[in-house]
Amino acid sequence: TQLLEQSPQFLSIQEGENLTVYCNSSSVFSSLQWYRQEPGEGPVLLVTVVTGGEVKKLKRLTFQFGDARKDSSLHITAAQPGDTGLYLCAGARGSARQLTFGSGTQLTVLP
Amino acid sequence: DVKVTQSSRYLVKRTGEKVFLECVQDMDHENMFWYRQDPGLGLRLIYFSYDVKMKEKGDIPEGYSVSREKKERFSLILESASTNQTSMYLCASKNRGQNTEAFFGQGTRLTVV
Numbered sequence: 001t002q003l004l005e006q007s008p009q010f011l012s013i014q015e016g017e018n019l020t021v022y023c024n025s026s027s028v029f030s031s032l033q034w035y036r037q038e039p040g041e042g043p044v045l046l047v048t049v050v051t052g053g054e055v056k057k058l059k060r061l062t063f064q065f066g067d068a069r070k071d072s073s074l075h076i077t078a079a080q081p082g083d084t085g086l087y088l089c090a091g092a093r094g095s096a097r098q099l100t101f102g103s104g105t106q107l108t109v110l111p
Numbered sequence: 112d113v114k115v116t117q118s119s120r121y122l123v124k125r126t127g128e129k130v131f132l133e134c135v136q137d138m139d140h141e142n143m144f145w146y147r148q149d150p151g152l153g154l155r156l157i158y159f160s161y162d163v164k165m166k167e168k169g170d171i172p173e174g175y176s177v178s179r180e181k182k183e184r185f186s187l188i189l190e191s192a193s194t195n196q197t198s199m200y201l202c203a204s205k206n207r208g209q210n211t212e213a214f215f216g217q218g219t220r221l222t223v224v
Contacts, residue, residue: 042215
């Protein structure tokens with residue numbers, strides 16, 4: 001059982017559409033991070049959210065941390081083919097030394 | 112430019128072999144991690160280390176061990192490789208603190224035949 005569950009697992013959309021990816025847990029996290037991974041590469045950090053209810057924007061990407069700090073969402077507006085990749089959420093737990101990743105959402109944006 | 116380097120991109124080993132995966136970081140980070148990545152399962156933590164000679168088990172440590180003799184190097188050891196250990200292995204390092212960024216290597220795709 002994954003500590004962090006992501007949905008959907010796969011998403012294929014047309015260029016210009018909007019989408020939302022979810023990251024849910026029954027545990028409270030002090031912060032959540034979102035990473036994007038492209039084929040043949042390691043994940044790269046997009047954003048860190050720390051405060052419950054926090055919203056951060058990165059160009060067309062909007063990240064939100066749930067009020068109870070158990071969940072997070074990533075919304076992409078007007079998706080582009082360059083957004084294609086595996087999106088992973090990650091949370092610090094325990095002594096904050098561990099970094100636990102979600103199951104991932106594979107996004108494909110078709111031109 | 113910060114860098115995490117894994118020794119091999121692709122590796123093919125036979126069942127029962129002892130396998131060493133090496134990872135080196137040049138950022139003086141305290142924390143280092145080994146994950147395996149399988150389709151639909153995201154990244155699962157095998158082991159991590161928060162200091163030289165210190166290690167803690169992650170979520171799936173069975174069949175693996177690790178070594179951290181120097182701060183910049185973290186090795187993953189498969190004592191007796193099995194076919195169910197065929198996977199992508201990713202090494203990461205991060206600085207101390209909950210909100211710091213994890214930097215990843217490019218991964219080692221290990222096939223056990």
